[in-house]
Amino acid sequence: IGGIILSMSITQLLLTMIIEQISWFADSGIKGILAFILLYVIFGILVIPASFHKYLSGILFGFSLGVMIAWIGSMVAAIIPFLLAKRWLNPFAQKLLDNNTKLKGLEKAITSDKWKTVALTRVSLIIPYGILNYAFGATEIKLKDYIIGNLAMIVPSVMYVWWGSQTRIIAGAIETKEKGLSYTISIILSILLTIWLVIRSRKISKNLASFENE
Numbered sequence: 001i002g003g004i005i006l007s008m009s010i011t012q013l014l015l016t017m018i019i020e021q022i023s024w025f026a027d028s029g030i031k032g033i034l035a036f037i038l039l040y041v042i043f044g045i046l047v048i049p050a051s052f053h054k055y056l057s058g059i060l061f062g063f064s065l066g067v068m069i070a071w072i073g074s075m076v077a078a079i080i081p082f083l084l085a086k087r088w089l090n091p092f093a094q095k096l097l098d099n100n101t102k103l104k105g106l107e108k109a110i111t112s113d114k115w116k117t118v119a120l121t122r123v124s125l126i127i128p129y130g131i132l133n134y135a136f137g138a139t140e141i142k143l144k145d146y147i148i149g150n151l152a153m154i155v156p157s158v159m160y161v162w163w164g165s166q167t168r169i170i171a172g173a174i175e176t177k178e179k180g181l182s183y184t185i186s187i188i189l190s191i192l193l194t195i196w197l198v199i200r201s202r203k204i205s206k207n208l209a210s211f212e213n214e
Contacts, residue, residue, distance in 0.1 A: 026060040037073040044077025045084070047130035051160055058164020066161040067154075074153045080134045082146055085137020093138035096131050110139045118149020123156060125146070 024031040040053050054074070057066040085093035109117040118136065121127050136146055 022056065022060065033061075033069055036069060037076065040070075040073030041077045041080060042135055044074075044081055044130060047081075047128075047134070048073060049206045050077065050129045051156070054157055054160035055164040055167075058161035059167060061166075063161060063165040066165060067157055070157040070161050071154050074129070074157060075147075075150055078129075078150050078153070079143075079147065081133035082129070082137045082143070085134045086143075089134065090138060093134040097135040097138045100127075100131055100135070110136075114141060114147040115149035118146055119152035122150060122152045 025036045028035070037056070040050065042048075043050055045055060053071040057070040057073075060066065061069055080090075116140065121132055122129075
């Protein structure tokens with residue numbers, strides 16, 4: 001918990017500088033939104049972690065619009081590497097799958113549960129988003145089941161975007177020194193949500209490991 005609080009404090013201190021550098025996306029209307037989504041897709045292809053991008057979506061666009069942008073971006077950015085792995089980058093994808101201990105049992109889980117396995121892994125914070133995009137391309141899962149399972153990415157999208165939107169509110173409260181009830185509630189909910197996600201992610205990893213042992 002102490003680490004969470006420290007991380008949030010550092011984020012708040014850096015927030016003003018970050019917003020100044022990336023405010024173009026929010027100020028440029030549709031063009032800015034499309035550019036933000038395109039950047040998301042590029043990150044997905046390059047196996048760059050996507051969680052911070054979702055977080056920035058909440059900071060830049062607020063909660064409601066930020067969720068839609070983050071979700072659409074994560075869906076598109078997940079499909080392209082998957083197709084690349086299926087057709088041209090299968091050896092690379094297979095290597096990612098074999099070398100990541102957190103993905104032990106993924107192929108067996110896909111065989112029995114298909115889209116459900118995709119959905120479960122997408123709500124996990126432990127298994128990297130970028131690696132999963134390629135790793136699923138190395139399994140036998142079909143594109144249709146992959147897309148259906150990826151709909152579950154609305155969950156991490158909502159969570160990260162909410163964190164981003166709340167961080168901006170908290171930063172505003174710090175700047176104006178108005179730390180009222182909403183500030184306290186935001187801090188508490190952020191900590192509780194993080195703890196719940198960590199616990200849930202560990203359970204998902206254990207379920208995948210159980211398939212490897214069968």
